[in-house]
Amino acid sequence: MLNEFMSYLGSNVTPGGANNQLWALIYVLIIFAGVSVAVMAMNWFERKALAHFQIRLGPMRVGPHGLLQPIADALKLMLKEDIIPQEADQFVFWIAPVIGLLAAFTVYTVIPFGPSQAVSDMNIGILFMLGVSSLGVLGIVVAGWASNSHYPLIGALRSSAQMVSYEIAMGLAVVSAILMTSFNASGTGTLSMIGIVRSQQQQGIWFIFKFFPLGLVAFVNFVVAMIAETNRAPFDMAEAESELTAGYHTEYSGLRWSLFMLSEYAAMIAVSSIAVTLWLGGWLRPFPNLLHAPGWDFVFSLFPGLTFLGLAAIAFIGVARMPAHFSFKIQRIGLAAFAAILGFIALLLLLIAVAGRSSSSDTSIAARFREGIDYVYWFVLKVALFMYLFIWLRATWPRYRFDQLMRIGWKVLLPITLGVLVLTAIVGVIVS
Amino acid sequence: MSDQTVRDKSDVSSQALSRVESSHHDHSHLHLEAPEKPYLDSNELIINMGPQHPATHGVLRVILKLDGEKVLGTECVIGYLHRGVEKIGENRTYTMFNPYVDRMDYVAAVSNGLGYCEAVEKLMNVEAPARAKYIRVILTELNRIASHQLWLGTHALDIGAMTPLFYTFRDREEILKIFEKYCGARLTTHAFRIGGCQYETYAGFEKEVKNFLTFVAPKIDEYEELLTTNRIWLERTKNVGVISGDDCVALGVTGPVLRASGVKWDLRKAQPYAAYSEFDFEIPTGENGDTYDRYLVRMAEMRQSLRIIEQAVNGIPEGPIMGKVPKVIKPPVGEIYHSIEAPKGELGYFIVSDGSTQPYRLRVRPPSFVNLQALDVMVRGLLVADVIAVIGTLDIVLGEVDR
Numbered sequence: 160m161l162n163e164f165m166s167y168l169g170s171n172v173t174p175g176g177a178n179n180q181l182w183a184l185i186y187v188l189i190i191f192a193g194v195s196v197a198v199m200a201m202n203w204f205e206r207k208a209l210a211h212f213q214i215r216l217g218p219m220r221v222g223p224h225g226l227l228q229p230i231a232d233a234l235k236l237m238l239k240e241d242i243i244p245q246e247a248d249q250f251v252f253w254i255a256p257v258i259g260l261l262a263a264f265t266v267y268t269v270i271p272f273g274p275s276q277a278v279s280d281m282n283i284g285i286l287f288m289l290g291v292s293s294l295g296v297l298g299i300v301v302a303g304w305a306s307n308s309h310y311p312l313i314g315a316l317r318s319s320a321q322m323v324s325y326e327i328a329m330g331l332a333v334v335s336a337i338l339m340t341s342f343n344a345s346g347t348g349t350l351s352m353i354g355i356v357r358s359q360q361q362q363g364i365w366f367i368f369k370f371f372p373l374g375l376v377a378f379v380n381f382v383v384a385m386i387a388e389t390n391r392a393p394f395d396m397a398e399a400e401s402e403l404t405a406g407y408h409t410e411y412s413g414l415r416w417s418l419f420m421l422s423e424y425a426a427m428i429a430v431s432s433i434a435v436t437l438w439l440g441g442w443l444r445p446f447p448n449l450l451h452a453p454g455w456d457f458v459f460s461l462f463p464g465l466t467f468l469g470l471a472a473i474a475f476i477g478v479a480r481m482p483a484h485f486s487f488k489i490q491r492i493g494l495a496a497f498a499a500i501l502g503f504i505a506l507l508l509l510l511i512a513v514a515g516r517s518s519s520s521d522t523s524i525a526a527r528f529r530e531g532i533d534y535v536y537w538f539v540l541k542v543a544l545f546m547y548l549f550i551w552l553r554a555t556w557p558r559y560r561f562d563q564l565m566r567i568g569w570k571v572l573l574p575i576t577l578g579v580l581v582l583t584a585i586v587g588v589i590v591s
Numbered sequence: 592m593s594d595q596t597v598r599d600k601s602d603v604s605s606q607a608l609s610r611v612e613s614s615h616h617d618h619s620h621l622h623l624e625a626p627e628k629p630y631l632d633s634n635e636l637i638i639n640m641g642p643q644h645p646a647t648h649g650v651l652r653v654i655l656k657l658d659g660e661k662v663l664g665t666e667c668v669i670g671y672l673h674r675g676v677e678k679i680g681e682n683r684t685y686t687m688f689n690p691y692v693d694r695m696d697y698v699a700a701v702s703n704g705l706g707y708c709e710a711v712e713k714l715m716n717v718e719a720p721a722r723a724k725y726i727r728v729i730l731t732e733l734n735r736i737a738s739h740q741l742w743l744g745t746h747a748l749d750i751g752a753m754t755p756l757f758y759t760f761r762d763r764e765e766i767l768k769i770f771e772k773y774c775g776a777r778l779t780t781h782a783f784r785i786g787g788c789q790y791e792t793y794a795g796f797e798k799e800v801k802n803f804l805t806f807v808a809p810k811i812d813e814y815e816e817l818l819t820t821n822r823i824w825l826e827r828t829k830n831v832g833v834i835s836g837d838d839c840v841a842l843g844v845t846g847p848v849l850r851a852s853g854v855k856w857d858l859r860k861a862q863p864y865a866a867y868s869e870f871d872f873e874i875p876t877g878e879n880g881d882t883y884d885r886y887l888v889r890m891a892e893m894r895q896s897l898r899i900i901e902q903a904v905n906g907i908p909e910g911p912i913m914g915k916v917p918k919v920i921k922p923p924v925g926e927i928y929h930s931i932e933a934p935k936g937e938l939g940y941f942i943v944s945d946g947s948t949q950p951y952r953l954r955v956r957p958p959s960f961v962n963l964q965a966l967d968v969m970v971r972g973l974l975v976a977d978v979i980a981v982i983g984t985l986d987i988v989l990g991e992v993d994r
Contacts, residue, residue: 213757309638313660313975393751393823557823558751560976561660 173353175268175279186278190267198424199229205550212554223494224477239413244306247410251305256411256418259298263425265291270432271353273442273534284352285333288433289326292388295426296322299407302419306410314406317396317561322388324565328572329384335377335580336437339366342587356441363448367438370586377579378438380572382548385430387568389423392553396561431545432538439541442534457516460529463536464509467501474498508532635663642671646749646979649989653966653978660974665967669960672993680953685711685785685920688953693779695957696991698741700780701734701770702933708783709864710929710940714922715785717914723787724866725907729800730773730782731865732896732903736807737766738934738986739889739896743814746886746983750827755817762810765803772799786916800904804897811893818886828883832969832981835880842968843961846936848985851888852880858932865931870902882984889986921948935959935986955994959987 167174167182174182203218203225210217218225243252269284271277281287296319303315340358341348349355359365367378387394396406408419435441444459475498481491515529559567636659641652650671656663676695680688692707693700705727712719719727740763744756767777772793774782782788818824834844836852849856857874859867875891877884922944930939936958945951962985969985970978 209753213754214761215757309636313636313638317660395751554754555817556752557747557818557821557827558976559823560827560974562974563826 171275173271173275173277173280175277175281176275183278187268190270190278191264194264194267194425194428195421197428198421199233201424201428201546202229202232202420204546205553208547208550209554212551223481223490223497226494226497233417236413236417241414242410242412244308244410246307248305248307251301252410253415255298255302255305256415256422257298258301259295259422260418260425262291262294262298263422263429266426266429269352270429271356271436271441272538273531274353274357276442276531276534277353280351280353282354283350285337285350285355285433285437288352288429289330289333292426292429293322293326295422298419298422302411303407306407308410310409311407314396314409318390318407321390321394321396321561321564321568324568325384325387325572328568328576329381329388331573331576331580332377332381332384333433333437335373335576335583336366336381338580338583338587339369339374342591346591352436352441356436356443359440360443360447365438365440365443370583370590373579373583373586374438376575377583378434380576380579381434381438382545384568384572385434386549386552387564389427389430389549391427391549393556393558394564395553395558396564427546427549428542431542434545435538435541442538444533444537457512460512460515460533461509463532464505464507464512466536466540467505467508471498471501471505474501640978642668647982648745648987651963651982651987651989651992653982655975655978657975660976662970662973662975662978665970665978667963667966669963669989669992672989674994676994677953677955680950682949684948685922685950688950689783689785690779690781692955693781694990695955695994696738696933696935696938696959696988697778698988699734699738699934700778701730701782702738702931702938704781704783705731705865706929706931706933706938706940708785709931710927710942711785711920711922712914712916713929714925714927714942714944715916715920716923717786717916719787719865719914720911721866721908722910723783723912723914725903726788726792726912727783727865728867728870728903729900729907730770730780732900733766733769733800733803735896735934736893737763739893740766742889742934742983742986743886746980746986747818749979749983750824752818752821752824755814758810758814758817762807765806769796769799769803772796784913785920787911787913789913791912797904797907800900804901804904808894808897811890815890819890825883827976827980828886828984829881830879831882831973831977832984833879833881834965834969838968839880839965842964844936844965846933846958846962846986847885847888847892848936848962848965850874851877851884853878858930858937862930864929866903867899869906870899872899882980885984919948921946930956933958935988935991936962957991957994959985959989959991960994963987963992 163179163181167177167179170177170179174180174186206228207217207225218228221228221231243249266288268278269281269287271280299322300315300319303311303313303318306312336355337348337350339348339362340355343358343361349358362369366374368374386392390396408416411419444462446455474494478491478495478498481487481494511525511529511532515525515527636657638655638657639652640655641647642650647653652668652671654666654668656665674694676691679691683691689704689707692703695703708719740759744759747753747755770780770782771777773796774780774790782790834848834852836849836854838844839849839852839854845856853876855874855876858864859872860874872895875888875895877888922942924944924946926941926943928939928941930937932938937956938958939956941952941954941956942950943952966978966981966985969981973981
């Protein structure tokens with residue numbers, strides 16, 4: 160076992176590629192924990208950001224600036240009574256959130272956080288992702304059906320119709336990105352997630368800018384479709400609170416409800432990573448063409464540390480701005496500790512960046528570590544921007560009506576993505 | 592719940608709905624679409640929206656008959672908030688009943704009080720002094736803005752835009768602060784007395800009202816910025832819940848809903864009360880009678896209210912605030928109907944006096960109650976989501992519907 164553990168170190172393929180089950184398991188655990196933490200962080204950030212959009216403060220009571228609110232919420236949901244309606248189909252009611260959760264989390268096996276920072280590099284990666292993520296709709300339909308109640312049923316039907324229709328536009332947009340991977344010397348494309356990012360690296364352009372504006376249009380279409388696919392505002396038909404109380408999960412409560420929430424947010428992160436991988440160069444840092452001198456590599460590798468330093472500074476400012484009253488003492492200490500942890504991480508990252516600076520000896524542990532951190536950092540940063548987009552849209556826009564949503568899916572997105580696909584093929588053949 | 596009870600319930604609602612339909616045969620011009628099939632043989636879905644539903648503005652219960660998402664018919668079930676206000680009125684003296692009217696349309700309590708006080712004054716043949724009338728106009732128009740702000744916030748929330756709600760509540764707060772300083776209460780103000788006002792304006796009242804005017808005008812632009820040209824807002828409100836001016840008149844619908852259908856009818860102009868004849872303002876009207884026009888009309892009304900308040904504050908006369916009314920109010924035998932333009936429409940009071948200290952009969956004509964009738968006409972053939980939008984655009988307050 161130790162042998163298996165050691166043999167992978169220094170390898171530059173994914174654990175799946177190296178056929179190393181132990182490391183694959185470790186990666187799976189890291190990703191599972193990471194995504195769960197990300198969902199909690201997202202939960203806090205969404206409430207805070209939404210509150211500030213709406214001139215409120217948001218959570219302020221549990222922990223400094225409500226930092227412990229997601230933990231308190233999770234605890235509360237776990238301790239709640241587990242209600243299964245008498246008229247519901249017990250087994251199906253029980254299994255529905257699990258299906259959703261499985262679908263949302265299985266996708267992460269192929270998401271490349273870096274060239275070797277993925278559980279596995281499947282050669283049909285993107286196909287696998289689309290396939291598995293569309294299983295999520297099964298959980299929703301089943302939940303609505305098993306609840307044996309009108310509102311959940313309508314919610315489930317709405318959302319299944321919505322997800323199925325938008326998947327087509329989404330798939331076509333994805334195909335046009337895959338098509339772009341094939342415009343190289345050998346003329347062969349790839350479906351592998353890592354391969355797609357690599358081909359952006361080789362072609363020296365992120366696909367969002369390729370064949371301008373074709374890549375951009377495909378990207379925008381994908382973003383619209385992915386918001387609809389994850390049932391988020393302004394397409395949150397399925398759980399339109401003002402119409403259907405809570406849509407398909409009206410009858411759910413406690414832990415089961417929180418599983419739905421977890422899978423919804425996990426799915427949001429998953430589709431955002433698809434967008435990042437296909438159009439925004441995945442783990443690649445920005446401006447690789449303009450600023451490619453070795454010195455720039457070092458500058459960009461400072462970003463992770465600087466980001467954490469910035470977060471620490473914000474937290475320290477928060478400490479300084481807290482009222483001096485003694486009842487805030489615990490909160491002040493807590494936030495200061497949080498800031499100190501962030502600052503410590505920042506120092507660590509900066510240290511690694513400086514230690515891994517020597518570009519000549521690429522094989523040194525510090526250099527490899529630094530590289531890995533860079534990859535994951537840029538990937539996560541890009542995904543985080545999408546998360547902010549989700550919140551922004553939710554705060555700004557009213558909700559579409561169901562028939563309008565379907566009209567956009569079939570009459571607007573589908574023709575545009577089809578046209579972009581055809582044009583991409585034509586332009587690609589002409590250019591290459 | 593057993594199958595038996597389920598069937599019973601749907602039977603009850605189907606009877607209720609067929610009642611609605613048969614009553615509609617009398618007004619064939621209002622009859623939009625009649626489902627031909629009998630109930631239990633079809634796949635229609637009957638769902639209960641409310642009384643505990645996030646978007647029915649309180650305790651309205653709407654029984655919806657749906658074909659998929661299409662609305663085939665509705666039946667409003669009201670009375671969950673019934674407190675017997677009219678009956679209470681018959682058992683209280685005229686003065687004692689005054690605070691009760693605030694509890695009807697609790698988001699426009701000042702308007703309710705104005706209508707009641709003026710009705711009793713008319714019955715007693717007294718008139719409030721000029722200064723009192725001006726104070727009444729200022730507070731009533733402030734209340735109209737507050738009511739419209741609350742309507743806008745909840746209406747936008749129903750359509751899915753969360754943020755305007757908080758903006759409107761932030762600005763409504765300034766109005767409530769003025770009320771609180773004037774009479775000590777924010778919501779159920781009991782601001783006026785029969786014969787005038789009890790309280791003189793507080794020091795700095797005029798300045799504060801003027802400050803509010805300059806404060807709120809750009810805020811109204813801010814709401815409009817979020818919604819008026821928003822593509823989704825347009826799609827959700829244009830051609831939704833269309834009602835013609837004739838239908839409005841036939842159903843007795845008044846207020847912004849009527850004006851949005853192109854009928855220029857505003858009691859402030861048509862039969863001026865308080866001091867309204869002295870002010871210069873316009874009656875905004877719409878053309879299509881859809882949800883979007885109603886939105887525009889109410890937004891324009893807020894601006895007109897600002898104009899009225901500005902003129903009133905600048906021209907407020909000095910003098911007494913209480914007319915010559917006896918300590919014990921005993922109107923002569925007779926009856927009176929007096930109505931005012933409340934934010935939601937025509938608010939009328941019909942009072943029959945037998946010469947005693949208590950009304951023999953007191954009847955309120957609440958705008959929300961009458962306007963709610965139009966719901967069925969407006970939503971037939973639309974989708975579930977539109978029902979919510981139309982309930983929002985009718986701007987009902989269940990306290991007033993049920994009384």
